[in-house]
Amino acid sequence: MITKLYNKVDKKSIPDLPRVTFQGKVVVVLNEAEANKAVDFLLSSDILGIDSETRPVFKKGQHHKVALLQVSTRDICFLFRLNLIGMLPCIIKLLEDTTVLKVGLSLHDDFMMLHQRADFKIGRFIDLQDIVKEFGIDDLSLQKLYANLFHERITKRQQLSNWEAPILTEKQKIYAATDAWACIKIYERLQELQKTQGYETITVPEPEPKNTESIDKTDAEFTQKND
Numbered sequence: 001m002i003t004k005l006y007n008k009v010d011k012k013s014i015p016d017l018p019r020v021t022f023q024g025k026v027v028v029v030l031n032e033a034e035a036n037k038a039v040d041f042l043l044s045s046d047i048l049g050i051d052s053e054t055r056p057v058f059k060k061g062q063h064h065k066v067a068l069l070q071v072s073t074r075d076i077c078f079l080f081r082l083n084l085i086g087m088l089p090c091i092i093k094l095l096e097d098t099t100v101l102k103v104g105l106s107l108h109d110d111f112m113m114l115h116q117r118a119d120f121k122i123g124r125f126i127d128l129q130d131i132v133k134e135f136g137i138d139d140l141s142l143q144k145l146y147a148n149l150f151h152e153r154i155t156k157r158q159q160l161s162n163w164e165a166p167i168l169t170e171k172q173k174i175y176a177a178t179d180a181w182a183c184i185k186i187y188e189r190l191q192e193l194q195k196t197q198g199y200e201t202i203t204v205p206e207p208e209p210k211n212t213e214s215i216d217k218t219d220a221e222f223t224q225k226n227d
Contacts, residue, residue: 018153050110050180053176055163065117066117068080100124149185158176
């Protein structure tokens with residue numbers, strides 16, 4: 001059976017899709033001892049999904065450092081609260097690791113924010129935005145890519161919430177974990193499709209531009225009638 005992919009997904013169609021969330025275990029990391037255990041566990045995995053969150057800025061001139069680093073296996077996600085524990089040596093070890101494959105989206109932005117907290121060498125990472133181009137997919141957002149591949153919806157409602165809050169809400173935890181876990185899902189699905197070549201990418205025609213000439217003509221006629 002051939003899987004149909006699209007070069008672009010209509011954003012208006014996404015709210016009608018069934019919602020998907022991470023169903024595994026979420027662990028919030030609040031101190032160095034917990035971080036060391038988490039990193040040891042993560043580095044025993046074969047693949048990791050990674051993402052980060054920063055407190056949003058609503059006023060000009062404001063700036064916040066990255067507050068959360070979420071790293072997930074297929075069934076457990078660790079949320080490292082960087083605003084509370086900082087970039088510990090074990091976290092830098094994780095980011096510099098070259099053995100375990102780590103998958104993310106728009107990693108340039110994540111690394112830029114993480115480098116504001118500490119200097120580190122970038123280990124073994126793959127950016128999904130680089131891979132999807134090989135499939136003829138133009139969309140680069142996680143929500144659209146997931147909808148394209150799985151016909152399910154990842155909600156983004158918590159994206160602009162306060163990631164430096166004293167205690168993260170359950171909705172924030174699930175949101176953060178889902179984004180990291182979804183990177184693994186997308187990567188493995190793309191690898192499967194590439195291996196089997198069981199897909200075709202359909203190019204969605206661009207919407208026709210509005211006929212501004214006829215609109216201007218109508219406006220002119222309306223003006224003449226009312227003069």
